[in-house]
Amino acid sequence: xxxxxxxxxxxxxxxxxxxxxxxxxxxxxxxxxxxxxxxxxxxxxxxxxxxxxxxxxxxxxxxxxxxxxxxxxxxxxxxxxxxxxxxxxxxxxxxxxxxxxxxxxxxxxxxxxxxxxxxxxxxxxxxxxxxxxxxxxxxxxxxxxxxxxxxxxxxxxxxxxxxxxxxxxxxxxxxxxxxxxxxxxxxxxxxxxxxxxxxxxxxxxxxxxxxxxxxxxxxxxxxxxxxxxxxxxxxxxxxxxxxxxxxxxxxxxxxxxxxxxxxxxxxxxxxxxxxxxxxxxxxxxxxxxxxxxxxxxxxxxxxxxxxxxxxxxxxxxxxxxxxxxxxxxxxxxxxxxxxxxxxxxxxxxxxxxxxxxxxxxxxxxxxxxxxxxxxxxxxxxxxxxxxxxxxxxxxx
Amino acid sequence: xxxxxxxxxxxxxxxxxxxxxxxxxxxxxxxxxxxxxxxxxxxxxxxxxxxxxxxxxxxxxxxxxxxxxxxxxxxxxxxxxxxxxxxxxxxxxxxxxxxxxxxxxxxxxxxxxxxxxxxxxxxxxxxxxxxxxxxxxxxxxxxxxxxxxxxxxxxxxxxxxxxxxxxxxxxxxxxxxxxxxxxxxxxxxxxxxxxxxxxxxxxxxxxxxxxxxxxxxxxxxxxxxxxxxxxxxxxxxxxxxxxxxxxxxxxxxxxxxxxxxxxxxxxxxxxxxxxxxxxxxxxxxxxxxxxxxxxxxxxxxxxxxxxxxxxxxxxxxxxxxxxxx
Numbered sequence: 001x002x003x004x005x006x007x008x009x010x011x012x013x014x015x016x017x018x019x020x021x022x023x024x025x026x027x028x029x030x031x032x033x034x035x036x037x038x039x040x041x042x043x044x045x046x047x048x049x050x051x052x053x054x055x056x057x058x059x060x061x062x063x064x065x066x067x068x069x070x071x072x073x074x075x076x077x078x079x080x081x082x083x084x085x086x087x088x089x090x091x092x093x094x095x096x097x098x099x100x101x102x103x104x105x106x107x108x109x110x111x112x113x114x115x116x117x118x119x120x121x122x123x124x125x126x127x128x129x130x131x132x133x134x135x136x137x138x139x140x141x142x143x144x145x146x147x148x149x150x151x152x153x154x155x156x157x158x159x160x161x162x163x164x165x166x167x168x169x170x171x172x173x174x175x176x177x178x179x180x181x182x183x184x185x186x187x188x189x190x191x192x193x194x195x196x197x198x199x200x201x202x203x204x205x206x207x208x209x210x211x212x213x214x215x216x217x218x219x220x221x222x223x224x225x226x227x228x229x230x231x232x233x234x235x236x237x238x239x240x241x242x243x244x245x246x247x248x249x250x251x252x253x254x255x256x257x258x259x260x261x262x263x264x265x266x267x268x269x270x271x272x273x274x275x276x277x278x279x280x281x282x283x284x285x286x287x288x289x290x291x292x293x294x295x296x297x298x299x300x301x302x303x304x305x306x307x308x309x310x311x312x313x314x315x316x317x318x319x320x321x322x323x324x325x326x327x328x329x330x331x332x333x334x335x336x337x338x339x340x341x342x343x344x345x346x347x348x349x350x351x352x353x354x355x356x357x358x359x360x361x362x363x364x365x366x367x368x369x370x371x372x373x374x375x376x377x378x379x380x381x382x383x384x385x386x387x388x389x390x391x392x393x394x395x396x
Numbered sequence: 397x398x399x400x401x402x403x404x405x406x407x408x409x410x411x412x413x414x415x416x417x418x419x420x421x422x423x424x425x426x427x428x429x430x431x432x433x434x435x436x437x438x439x440x441x442x443x444x445x446x447x448x449x450x451x452x453x454x455x456x457x458x459x460x461x462x463x464x465x466x467x468x469x470x471x472x473x474x475x476x477x478x479x480x481x482x483x484x485x486x487x488x489x490x491x492x493x494x495x496x497x498x499x500x501x502x503x504x505x506x507x508x509x510x511x512x513x514x515x516x517x518x519x520x521x522x523x524x525x526x527x528x529x530x531x532x533x534x535x536x537x538x539x540x541x542x543x544x545x546x547x548x549x550x551x552x553x554x555x556x557x558x559x560x561x562x563x564x565x566x567x568x569x570x571x572x573x574x575x576x577x578x579x580x581x582x583x584x585x586x587x588x589x590x591x592x593x594x595x596x597x598x599x600x601x602x603x604x605x606x607x608x609x610x611x612x613x614x615x616x617x618x619x620x621x622x623x624x625x626x627x628x629x630x631x632x633x634x635x636x637x638x639x640x641x642x643x644x645x646x647x648x649x650x651x652x653x654x655x656x657x658x659x660x661x662x663x664x665x666x667x668x669x670x671x672x673x674x675x676x677x678x679x680x681x682x683x684x685x686x687x688x689x690x691x692x693x694x695x696x697x698x699x700x701x702x703x704x705x706x707x708x709x710x711x712x713x714x715x716x717x718x719x720x721x
Contacts, residue, residue: 172466203462206454210453368499
């Protein structure tokens with residue numbers, strides 16, 4: 001009431017009135033980050049490959065073996081190799097489009113390896129590394145980019161949903177799925193991936209609301225790669241993204257997204273919270289998309305080289321290699337073998353893509369409905385008659 | 397064993413039966429729990445089945461449909477309520493880009509048995525966004541099925557069938573008929589969900605309608621009978637798929653067709669029916685297919701809705717025009 005009556009007495013000016021006449025100056029159109037709000041990143045491995053202690057999260061990677069560390073390195077190298085092959089295939093005209101994950105390997109492998117077999121993953125369209133961790137054949141990821149299907153794998157065989165193109169939609173699916181997990185009394189967890197741009201979407205906010213209200217066992221994993229095509233994070237949020245969770249009533253944490261060990265630890269923590277009935281968590285993996293948004297994008301129009309160079313110094317793969325070498329957890333033979341394995345993967349993916357058959361013409365009508373639909377049947381029959389008409393003319 | 401009950405009560409009984417017979421069925425929506433829905437369609441269900449089966453949701457339509465998709469992926473069969481027709485648009489993205497397409501995208505591996513209930517249509521003197529008929533916007537989207545019962549018995553049985561369907565079904569409930577009573581026989585064996593029904597036999601002209609307009613068309617046929625005209629009335633029941641075979645059979649008999657719906661005529665379901673029936677029945681038709689419906693204007697304020705909505709005189713006028721050819 002007080003606010004209303006005050007407002008009634010104070011003349012209000014429309015947004016269109018001239019600056020300077022209202023007593024309020026509009027000095028900028030985009031909110032800048034307030035000084036002092038840049039948070040500390042959770043980091044277990046520095047860009048120089050030095051292991052740093054973290055009282056809160058060390059315990060989540062305490063028992064990690066050299067073999068497991070080599071495994072994380074292998075995952076990242078193979079994922080990067082696969083990604084590079086896909087980019088080349090697009091350039092050679094074999095794929096219509098590719099969304100590269102270059103630079104985000106640690107965020108994806110660290111989080112993907114934190115999931116358990118019975119957990120369920122809801123990706124965007126860039127989670128090639130997470131797909132790798134879930135055991136999805138990398139070649140299957142390319143079908144939709146080649147244009148032979150709109151999916152390409154059975155979501156339930158690896159608990160890895162199909163890629164979602166519409167930004168942020170999948171966070172609600174993840175939340176609903178997690179509500180179902182809780183209803184079933186299962187102790188699985190659900191993880192939803194999205195980007196910094198998606199954090200502006202209403203669906204993401206609604207998924208935060210629903211998951212908080214129903215205490216759903218879901219981890220929201222935002223890869224803040226700094227750019228939503230050409231829009232910087234500053235165009236999405238005035239506060240660091242992880243801090244948004246607070247307003248919805250659950251914790252958010254920012255982790256160095258180029259530190260695979262840190263991401264693994266933080267995601268394990270968040271998934272354990274979900275499993276033990278503590279509800280949702282928002283993890284913001286602070287990382288960088290080194291390449292273009294997709295192969296249709298030209299980042300030189302909106303960002304400078306210096307930025308990328310600064311992030312190259314924080315490369316997730318190089319960082320772990322330095323640590324592996326300094327701690328004698330891997331020898332030269334390991335790296336050589338991996339190099340050969342990478343080349344073999346690239347070759348296999350290239351061959352698999354080129355061997356993908358075009359879909360049968362009648363695939364247009366298949367699976368439009370589970371129970372069938374009279375109009376689809378009618379149009380399929382018309383299509384068949386039309387196709388058959390060429391044969392009648394003696395054509396091939 | 398037929399009971400006489402209001403259409404809203406028939407849906408309530410149908411939801412109750414579904415909740416009883418399948419533990420995977422869930423009811424979700426704004427105010428569906430304690431209040432029993434603003435139209436009381438879900439009255440008493442939360443009391444009997446608990447908050448985990450009959451779920452009051454935050455006020456977020458995209459969230460309601462989006463989480464229902466996730467629950468369906470987990471093996472549940474959610475029945476969600478959108479409180480009023482005009483409120484479905486925040487959820488339109490989830491319905492069109494996700495719910496409708498996920499089965500096809502997964503090459504059939506994923507099924508989405510989600511029912512979206514939408515009380516729709518005008519005639520109740522409501523405020524803006526509470527009286528619209530957006531069925532054509534959904535019918536245009538492959539992957540969705542659209543149905544609308546016109547009476548209590550159909551409401552009961554079509555809801556059972558919609559919940560059992562492995563496809564997403566948009567279930568348009570004619571809110572101005574919620575209080576109309578009819579016989580419901582819970583022991584009956586219902587006909588197919590997407591089949592039209594001849595609700596009045598006639599020889600001179602076919603009136604085709606669904607949902608709230610079926611009752612009006614029956615009144616029109618009564619009035620026309622007093623003038624010696626013998627009209628057939630078809631209750632289409634399903635907008636997608638549309639039962640063109642039944643419309644064709646009727647038109648081959650009567651040779652004239654008038655389609656009636658509340659939605660705007662422009663790009664409405666009547667346009668689709670007119671086009672296809674012209675293709676199918678070109679040599680049978682004695683007159684062009686005529687349409688009676690809303691205007692290409694925002695749904696008007698309540699004091700004007702009687703001018704906007706098809707009524708007895710407007711439909712009779714179309715009947716006369718058709719018969720004059």
